[in-house]
Amino acid sequence: MRCWRGVEEIPRDWGRSVVAIGVFDGVHRGHQEVLARAAELARKRDLPLVVVTFDAAGCAGAARPAVLTGPRHKTELLERFGASAVCVPPSVPEPDDLSDEGDASRFVARLGADTVVTGPGVGEWARGGVEALRALGDRRGFAVEEVPVLTDEGAPVTSERVRGAVAEGAVEEARRLLGRPHRVEGIVVHGAARGRELLGFPTANLDSPVGSAVPADGVYAGRLLRLSPASGQEAGWPAAVSVGTNPTFEGGERTVEAYALDRDDLDLYGEEMAVEFTHRIRPTLRFDGIDELIAAMERDVERTRELLAGE
Numbered sequence: 001m002r003c004w005r006g007v008e009e010i011p012r013d014w015g016r017s018v019v020a021i022g023v024f025d026g027v028h029r030g031h032q033e034v035l036a037r038a039a040e041l042a043r044k045r046d047l048p049l050v051v052v053t054f055d056a057a058g059c060a061g062a063a064r065p066a067v068l069t070g071p072r073h074k075t076e077l078l079e080r081f082g083a084s085a086v087c088v089p090p091s092v093p094e095p096d097d098l099s100d101e102g103d104a105s106r107f108v109a110r111l112g113a114d115t116v117v118t119g120p121g122v123g124e125w126a127r128g129g130v131e132a133l134r135a136l137g138d139r140r141g142f143a144v145e146e147v148p149v150l151t152d153e154g155a156p157v158t159s160e161r162v163r164g165a166v167a168e169g170a171v172e173e174a175r176r177l178l179g180r181p182h183r184v185e186g187i188v189v190h191g192a193a194r195g196r197e198l199l200g201f202p203t204a205n206l207d208s209p210v211g212s213a214v215p216a217d218g219v220y221a222g223r224l225l226r227l228s229p230a231s232g233q234e235a236g237w238p239a240a241v242s243v244g245t246n247p248t249f250e251g252g253e254r255t256v257e258a259y260a261l262d263r264d265d266l267d268l269y270g271e272e273m274a275v276e277f278t279h280r281i282r283p284t285l286r287f288d289g290i291d292e293l294i295a296a297m298e299r300d301v302e303r304t305r306e307l308l309a310g311e
């Protein structure tokens with residue numbers, strides 16, 4: 001799939017396309033509806049679907065929301081849901097005014113937009129709503145399709161709602177809204193070297209990008225995945241996952257760590273991996289001693305096995 005880092009990288013002779021524009025953080029089920037409609041139109045018109053998406057991490061300001069999907073994962077998901085090409089400008093523009101001089105105008109011109117497909121009310125990336133986009137379409141010669149809002153249990157599916165569920169540790173709800181488990185990506189780094197020696201449960205500690213949406217402290221069932229498995233390597237394992245400051249020990253930093261069930265033979269340092277969160281098991285506790293912690297971890301492992309067996 002083609003991936004451009006800005007409007008200048010789009011070839012001048014690109015031709016025509018169906019275009020979807022947005023932040024698409026999470027690529028949740030609401031986004032998936034927009035993409036499915038855009039992909040269907042693209043097929044009917046025999047045109048490529050190009051998604052212009054802004055990197056949520058590039059957003060300026062103190063109120064920067066936690067990022068559900070980093071650029072690489074988002075691009076993969078956009079491809080899975082039908083994009084032929086993705087354009088990711090390096091920074092998030094101010095909400096676009098949809099004037100002839102604005103960012104959206106430059107993108108749709110370069111991409112030869114036949115139709116722009118958008119979510120309800122255009123979303124966070126533009127001011128003026130669908131009417132302003134339609135007015136731009138009238139001036140620039142493209143049609144606009146607005147996909148109605150998707151609701152789940154009576155409330156709209158939004159990135160903010162998924163962030164809320166993740167922040168509360170409600171990973172089952174996040175999974176329902178995303179249509180897949182939420183994941184945290186990162187490089188495996190060294191921890192305090194207690195897991196293997198002291199506890200009998202080695203854990204891969206993930207160094208995730210600053211600003212990633214990490215579930216609330218607690219113990220979870222899920223999977224530990226290799227992001228780019230070389231041929232012959234295993235791609236992933238069922239895992240018992242801990243998020244927290246390990247309060248049984250003093251002075252811990254907040255970590256995301258995963259124990260791959262029944263394995264003690266892995267060497268994952270330096271690898272790019274992801275932890276997927278499927279079920280919440282319990283809050284993080286401060287135990288009076290190591291034996292109590294080990295007994296709790298043994299129960300967590302059994303619970304993880306049961307939960308994942310029911311998948």
Ligand SMILES: Cc1cc2nc3c(=O)[nH]c(=O)nc-3n(C[C@H](O)[C@H](O)[C@H](O)COP(=O)(O)O)c2cc1C
Pocket residue numbers: 190191192193194195196199201203205219240241242245246247248249257258259283284285286287293296297300301
């Ligand atoms: C399934 C699981 C459950 C855990 N639960 C707790 C807990 O409730 N309280 C706690 O202090 N640490 C908990 N931990 C974290 C351990 O304290 C941590 O894995 C250990 O300190 C090893 O740290 P290291 O990876 O830095 O060597 C848990 C870890 C796992 C894998």
Ligand SMILES: Nc1ncnc2c1ncn2[C@@H]1O[C@H](COP(=O)(O)OP(=O)(O)O)[C@@H](O)[C@H]1O
Pocket residue numbers: 188189190191192193194195196197201202203204205258259260261262263264265266267268269
């Ligand atoms: N079952 C497993 N799950 C996760 N990591 C494992 C497993 N078996 C071996 N490892 C390796 O052991 C490391 C964790 O060992 P540990 O003793 O917890 O030390 P530290 O937390 O200081 O890195 C992981 O980073 C990984 O390379």
